[in-house]
Amino acid sequence: MSERKYAYYPGCPSGTTAMEQDMSMKVVFEKLGIELEEIEDWNCCGAAEVEDPEIVYALNARNLAIAEKQGLNIVTPCSICYYNLERSNIALKGDEELRARVRSIDASLAYNGGVEVKHVLDVLVNDIGVEELSSKVAKKVEAKVAPYYGCYIGRPPETAFDDPDAPGLMDRLIELTGGEVVPYNYTKTKCCGGPLMMTRQDIAFEMARKVLEEAKNAGADCIALACPLCGMMLDAKQPDIEEAFGIEIGMPVLYITQLLGLALGIDSGKLGLDKNIVDTKSIIGKVV
């Protein structure tokens, strides 16, 4: 596919907890010669907290309508934003009455169904393709990597873009960076616990601990992932999890665009690798 420009939906954590995801996404796409035009004045997708689907559809009708005016398909690096944007897209495209109802709230919510929504993993592997990416690889990242997919990449079925039980898109990217994918079958598609972090931290930490420990037991040098909530749980909360359970993990957690960026020869500072909470120097040291 020769799409060379996308409407970029950064998501709320892009300026704060997941700034390294935003930074790496932008420099990687620049390096690949693909333009990202931010959705102008985008609003929050509703995350996991807005539970009423109809409110989610209306919130995202606005984002979709702006992208439609920009004449571009959407790419987002966040799995939850992707899920909310895409399920809204499906609901609005398939239901004229819903579109009319949303439009009647405000003219800015008038969406005609002309946009595709994609997650960054889908764009990298399926739009750009492994072949083109491989041709641009300048360095090898000789690390053992645990690919953590989490929830909304392979589920639920109508928005999924990878296998629910044995996803492989991130594996393909890790392989082309020169990394080794470690066996990581038990927790790679399990939830990180993120949605319960503020209301049932005990359960959230238990979930995240399993994900981290399986990666460690598999001999991984780092975890790669593609969602800021997973990043928050596994990276930013990792010291708290270690303390809560009296364990040592010390597992660097990289956004997949950071890992890919290293292989494309991009400077680690530009990829925000000094922003990850668990030190990533050991991974930068494996770039050859």
Next chain:
Amino acid sequence: MIKTWELEPNFKYEIMKEPGGEHLTSCFQCSTCTLGCPLTEIIPGYNPRKIIQMSLLGMRKEVLSNPDLWVCLICQTCTARCPQDVRIADLLGAIRRIAEREEEAGRLKIDSVRPRFDKAFMHQLEKYGRLYDFGLAKEYYTGREGSFFKGMMAMSKDYKEFGMRLFKKGKMGPKALFPEKVKDREVMKKIFEQMGAGKK
């Protein structure tokens, strides 16, 4: 034992009217949802299949006051594996919203802080159009602890180290300290006022 004379057989229709709850009666009780649920490894007895059967039977009071409603991670594993397309993750969300309305009407006491958190989150969206972490934490902790002072004490206990960690990495700049606002905030307000169950 089920008290048959206390059952509310219309409960299933109440759920099916709620967005997300439409597929409830497709369930044939195979238990695939429970077998795949990651929470069952952590909470013994956690059983979404049972919540569905109780809903079908009309055990309204027991379902709406079930604390297990509030720990679902919405990870969608159940939905992905369900052979009957019951859409369990969305279904539990529909039941949660009925419970929240019952609490707002003073007919139910929910033993979970999650509704409070979700509402505080939505208030940020209504006000700013984007998530404002500090505003969310302030509203959530203040409400949970009963006063601004106690709320700030609890927040600082939970988040002091975490906050410092983010600060040291430059992740607590102006974008974290002040709300990022969308330009058209009036439309956010209108969405929350006019959309959602019961507002057709």
